[in-house]
Amino acid sequence: MASVVDLLGYGGQRFAEQLLGWNRCTIRKGKNELEQGHPIKDRYHDRGRYRAEQHLPELLDDIRAIVEPSSQTDPTFRSVRIYSPLSAGEIRQRLIRQFGYKDSELPCNRTLRNKLNEMGCRLRKVRKCRPLKKIPETDAIFDEVHFINKFADMEKGVLRISLDTKATVKIGPFSRGGYNRQGAEAYDHDFHSDITLTPFGILLPATGDSHFWFSQSKVTADFMVDRLIEMIPKWKERFRIHTLVINADNGPESSGRRTQWLKRLVELADAQQLTIRLAYYPPYHSKYNPVERLWGILENHWRGEIVDTVNKALGLARSMTYRGIRPTVRKIGRVYKTGISQSKKTMKQIETRLVRKPGLEKWFITIVPQAQSG
16 A cells, blocks of 8 residues: 555545545555565554453452352352352452552452453352251351461462262263253153262362262262372372361261261371361351362253263263363272271270361361371
């Protein structure tokens, strides 16, 4: 365009604008390119306003720190939304009070609401997510869980994990609800399945890393500790940890009274020279356990699919993402024996290694390795 205008001579820009419809700014840009001998970048990506997190790099992490403790998943797993009773205005005030932000530097409530939606959090309390019951210790348990989790996420050398077992999945031509683009058809009713898989998951809330194991046998205390033995050397190498904080929901195989679970954890702490802290969520409030969000995403990911083979179940689990990260998925072929428990005499020795929080003995337990405790 600039070359043509130069050939036209004086008044060429006006002539090209009127007759050819060329923009004068574009022509001037072309003339500058001819003079400099190289093209000029448009820099369209630099137009507009910067996002709030570019001005405040810690903003999203601070919002997540406020929302996470009070967030809950949908216990029916019909959606992947995270429900929170906190409004955008309340979060804005907490950012000022807790993290020292100035009112003038924070974005408006509408922007904060958009950020929360991008993080997958829906600011609404729904009746279907109400807990069935509430025990007298519930509030005290939540306070202590939030304190331990916040400390673990901030302290170097401390890794927090969340673990849980999902309901058994039938392998066969059964409907899982939803629709399939391929039009796959399932049987009109369920019947006995020869193969079932029980998923066990571990989530690292701070990083979003997740791990799935599928077993055809029951997920016992030994099964769960063996998975920790498998992962701890990798976590030590990556995070240089000296303390492991475990969030769980006090289920039957991993509760604070399960003798085989506690015995194996004491042995694990001694073998790995690792301090282990158990922090359980209150009864009937397991939906607050972070790993529950993985189950919601997995359930919605394979809804409508016909999970008729083990390999398909594993493949669907591998293809889901949480925070943009795909999980590691493995199938465990070993059959674990159920009903293993320890005698009262053995448990007396094990209890000497357990430090239980007074008043909340079932929910908060610390295990210090033998070399340190001595």
